[in-house]
Amino acid sequence: MPTILLTLVLLGLASAAYHLGRGKALSVSADGAPLHSLPRYHGYYVALWCGLPALALLVAWTVLEPQALRALMIAALPPELRGLSSQHLSLVVNEVRNVALHGAQPSSAAVAEAARHYTALSATGSWLLTALCAALAVAGLSWGRSRIHADARMRNAVERVVGVALVACSTVAILTTIGIVLSLIFESLLFFEHVPLHAFLFGTEWSPQMAIRADQVGSSGAFGAVPLFAGTLLISAIALAVAVPLGLLSAIYMSEYAQPRFRAVAKPLLEILAGIPTVVYGFFAVLTISPFLRAVGARLGLGIEAESALAAGLVMGIMIIPFVSSLSDDVINAVPQSLREGALGLGATRSETVIQVVIPAALPGIIGGVLLAASRAIGETMIVVMAAGMAANLTANPFAAVTTVTVQIVTLLVGDQEFDSPKTLAAFALGLVLFCVTLALNIVALHIVNKYREKYD
Amino acid sequence: MxxxxxxxxxxxxxxxxxxxxxxxxxxxxxxxxxxxxxxxxxxxxxxxxxxxxxxxxxxxxxxxGALLQTRILLDVAFDPAVMDIGERRDADSLAAADYGGLVKAAMAARFPEVASRGEKRELNALLSNGAGDALRRMVQDDPRIIGTTRPIWLIASSDLDMAVKGIMPRQAGAEGLRFSERQLAWIGKLEAEGALARQFNTRLFTAGDSREPELAGLLGAIVGSAFSLGITLLICFPIGVATAVYLEEFAPKNRWTDLIEVNINNLAAVPSVVFGLLGLAIFLNTFGLPRSAPLVGGLVLALISLPTIIIAGRAALKAVPPSIRQAAMGLGASKLQTVTDHVLPLAMPGMLTGTILGMAHALGETAPLLMIGMVAFIVDIPAGPLDPAAVLPVQVYLWSDSPERGFVEKTSAAIIVLLVFLSLMNLAAIWLRKKFERRW
Missing domain, CATH: 1.20.5 (Single alpha-helices involved in coiled-coils or other helix-helix interfaces)
Incomplete structure (x- = not known):
């Protein structure tokens, strides 16, 4: 890859520039003039002048080159090809590119000629790029070096560049959010051109298979997402029903009763549960929990399906136990000791203190933690993909197979590369709903937790 | 009274x-x-x-169980006539030679009484389809063995492996039996003569994926994970540290920094599938990066772990007492010098711990990688970050989806490998914290 090689060469040049700049600064100061900035800042200054413009050019070139090459190549095509519709033209362009880059057989003389032209252009381009980068680097180096004198404020200049770089890095997080929101909204809008919003949000039938031929039966494609929302809620409710009591009681025991030694062992053990990848939980659900539940169900005369909401919810609950317990642990520990001492001093037993004083005081924080856990459960994917199934049943029966929003996002997109069918776009609409719901849950939860914290701090 | x-x-x-x-x-x-x-x-x-x-x-x-694999000891005669190469010894001929034929010939020599076609097919079914691969490698390493006869342990079929391990039945008449009575007799004979044994499964760590459970290995997924995590680290460590430093040391208290902070906290809670959608829409469809490539996987994972690293980095910077900053500034250091020469080195162990934990999390992440096409069945070991590859957790998912009974064991083995890597990373983080933790 010449781009990588060029980058490495430029970095090498920059480090040479650093030594040149530093050397010159040292010799200036050896002549007796006291330097304003340390010699290394002179080095950094020259290195920045040498490397930054050339690297910027390299990046810009890499981004723009394909477009420019395409335009140049089209301009050189014979007029009968150039006059084609844009779709046909892009087919020709792809063919030319395949011939030029991968040695495919050209279908016509014009294409072969265009491919030769393309190869020549890109060869010239890469020479031009190398020459330009080298020229920029050397020019930058000598310019930067010429600026070195005793009271040049090199440190300030370098620090300004670093400051700009820091700000740029901190905007990456913002850009990510913008990217998420824009891509979700964009594709969702395309989806809602095919399917009306109310049919999506309130429809009760989900069968995203689109008809390939117009006369096919039974695959008209229905995008009513209510069964998915119901399935997500059912599984999350089961998960919370497992995780909240276990997590909360564990946290209470650990913070109010346990000896430090017990705590030191049990707490990390619980946190391991949070570190296990979700795909492992999914496999555990399929391999162990589902057959176990089926066997138990058969004993009791309950028909539990192989892929049941119960199995997925149970395993997801295990996964979020440490989430609930560590958040509750934090808020329980934040309850001031004086409240406990007051209750104990009035003769309450420890459990009475916990139930009647500590928990009510910690309740907002605990609720916040439960909401965060709920948002985790709603967004969890692998466990449900592996254990909950694909059937979009609208049911509240935990022994039946249900499907969730995340399962459908995955199944709609895996293996499908076409990007204009409602089937793939539906995944983005589901993603948008998921994003909004988890975001809302988080904001509410963080708000509750923060408000509560202020009360005692 | x-x-x-x-x-x-x-x-x-x-x-x-x-x-x-x-x-x-x-x-x-x-x-x-x-x-x-x-x-x-x-x-x-x-x-x-x-x-x-x-x-x-x-x-x-x-x-x-998957660490061991059943093999059959056969005397393999490297006969050029059977291999169908005549006198040619060049690399292409050696690669294309008929090694399956060698295996069948060796099996026939072991059981000379087997004559009919059907019987032979049953006999050869005891061995894996890929049993000849080992022979190819031996010949390519040293062509001089052609013409000699060597005793070689060949990989048995998955059914036989399962039966030897006691996972599937092997008694005549048992339910779910996968062998005919003849096959059971041959297996018994091989076992009695010590030609059937369980040996360490090297293929698990040296081969790529395969449709046959006994041939499938994890190397492709391990290399794919390494490439992805390498890209993730290259992107999110510098950006994460820079963001943490900016927010903690330089940022003025205003709307903009508040926005960044709220944003980072919320990003940390966005479900990972949504990041997968982002990767699909932006990296694949807008930028036209290749599907299934560790490069894209690494980019998506970097965006996922960035908030974690920033939050950990800020905590590490907060833990450095202000007196250090004041002392440096009092001696005439500029603000940036204070940070780069004093605060950052002291905060670095904490930042590294956070980064390792973030990486461990990224290693276990599956769902967003499914979206960007890393679920393809890929046999070749990826040679670079642009080659199609699977990663470890996705390999677990793929294997767990395979119907063959042998893959259950393989999936668990893949999970063990994944958990070993995760625990190593966590131990490294704990070690770093213990070694460099300072109380001020």
């Missing part, structure tokens, strides 16, 4: 006795409630830990 006192004292004493009795009973009840509550608390902890134990025990007991 005294009479009256006696009259009232007697019921009073009785009342008092009754009251102490009530109090004692109530106290006993309250203490019992106390013990119950305590027991429930212990019970919750025990149940949670028991879940962990069951999970780990299940995976370990299922997966350790």
């Amino acid at each position: 005294t009479d009256m006192a006696e009259i009232t004292a007697a019921p009073a004493a009785a009342q008092a006795a009754a009251r102490t009795d009530v109090i004692a009973r109530r106290l006993a009840r309250r203490h019992a409630a106390e013990r119950r509550f305590r027991a429930i608390g212990i019970g919750a902890v025990v149940v949670s830990v028991a879940f962990l134990g069951t999970l780990l025990f299940n995976i370990l007991s299922n997966g350790f």
Whole structure:
């Protein structure tokens, strides 16, 4: 890859520039003039002048080159090809590119000629790029070096560049959010051109298979997402029903009763549960929990399906136990000791203190933690993909197979590369709903937790 | 007076006795409630830990079997005529030679009494389809063995492997039996003569994926994970550290920095599938990067772990006491010099710990990688970050989806490998924290 090689060469040049700049600064100061900035800042200054413009050019070139090459190549095509519709033209362009880059057989003389032209252009381009980068680097180096004198404020200049770089890095997080929101909204809008919003949000039938031929039966494609929302809620409710009591009681025991030694062992053990990848939980659900539940169900005369909401919810609950317990642990520990001492001093037993004083005081924080856990459960994917199934049943029966929003996002997109069918776009609409719901849950939860914290701090 | 006192004292004493009795009973009840509550608390902890134990025990007991693999000892005659190469010894001929034929010939030599076609097919079914691969490698390493006869352990078929390990039945007449009576007799004969043994499964760590459970290996996924995590680290460590430094040391308190902060906290809670959608829409469709490539996987994972690293980095910077900054500034250091020369080195262990934990999380991430096409069935070991590849957790998912019974064991083995890598990373983080933790 010449781009990588060029980058490495430029970095090498920059480090040479650093030594040149530093050397010159040292010799200036050896002549007796006291330097304003340390010699290394002179080095950094020259290195920045040498490397930054050339690297910027390299990046810009890499981004723009394909477009420019395409335009140049089209301009050189014979007029009968150039006059084609844009779709046909892009087919020709792809063919030319395949011939030029991968040695495919050209279908016509014009294409072969265009491919030769393309190869020549890109060869010239890469020479031009190398020459330009080298020229920029050397020019930058000598310019930067010429600026070195005793009271040049090199440190300030370098620090300004670093400051700009820091700000740029901190905007990456913002850009990510913008990217998420824009891509979700964009594709969702395309989806809602095919399917009306109310049919999506309130429809009760989900069968995203689109008809390939117009006369096919039974695959008209229905995008009513209510069964998915119901399935997500059912599984999350089961998960919370497992995780909240276990997590909360564990946290209470650990913070109010346990000896430090017990705590030191049990707490990390619980946190391991949070570190296990979700795909492992999914496999555990399929391999162990589902057959176990089926066997138990058969004993009791309950028909539990192989892929049941119960199995997925149970395993997801295990996964979020440490989430609930560590958040509750934090808020329980934040309850001031004086409240406990007051209750104990009035003769309450420890459990009475916990139930009647500590928990009510910690309740907002605990609720916040439960909401965060709920948002985790709603967004969890692998466990449900592996254990909950694909059937979009609208049911509240935990022994039946249900499907969730995340399962459908995955199944709609895996293996499908076409990007204009409602089937793939539906995944983005589901993603948008998921994003909004988890975001809302988080904001509410963080708000509750923060408000509560202020009360005692 | 005294009479009256006696009259009232007697019921009073009785009342008092009754009251102490009530109090004692109530106290006993309250203490019992106390013990119950305590027991429930212990019970919750025990149940949670028991879940962990069951999970780990299940995976370990299922997966350790896959470290061993059943093989059959055969005397393989490297006959150029059978290999169909004549006198040619160039690399292409050696690669294309008929090694399956060698295996079949060796099997026929072992059981000369087998004559009919059907019987031969049953006999050869005891060995894996890929049993000849090992022979190819031997010949390519040293072509001089052509013409000699060597005793070689060849990989058995998955069915035989499962039966030898006791996972599938091997008694005549048992339900779900996958062998004919003839095959059972041959297996018995091989076993009696010591030509059937379980040996360490090297393929698990040296081969790529395969449709055959006995041939499938993890190397492709391990290399894919390494490339992805490398890209993730290259992107999110510098950006994460820079963002943490900016927010903690330089940022003015204004709307913009508040926005960044809120944003980072919320990004940390966005479900990872949504990041997968982002990767699909932006990296694949807008930028036109290749599907299934570790490069894209690494980019998506970097965006996922960035908030974690920033939050950990800020905590590490907060832990450096202000006196360090004041001392540096008092000696004339600029703000940036203070940070790069004093604060950052002191905060670095904390930042590295956070980064390692973020990486460990990224290593286990599956769902967003499914979106960007890293679920393809890929046999070749990726040579660079642009080659199509699978990663470890996706390999787990793929194998767990395969219907063959042999893949259950393989999946557990893959999970064990994944968990080993995760625990190594976590141990490294703990070690770093222990070694460099400072109390100011």
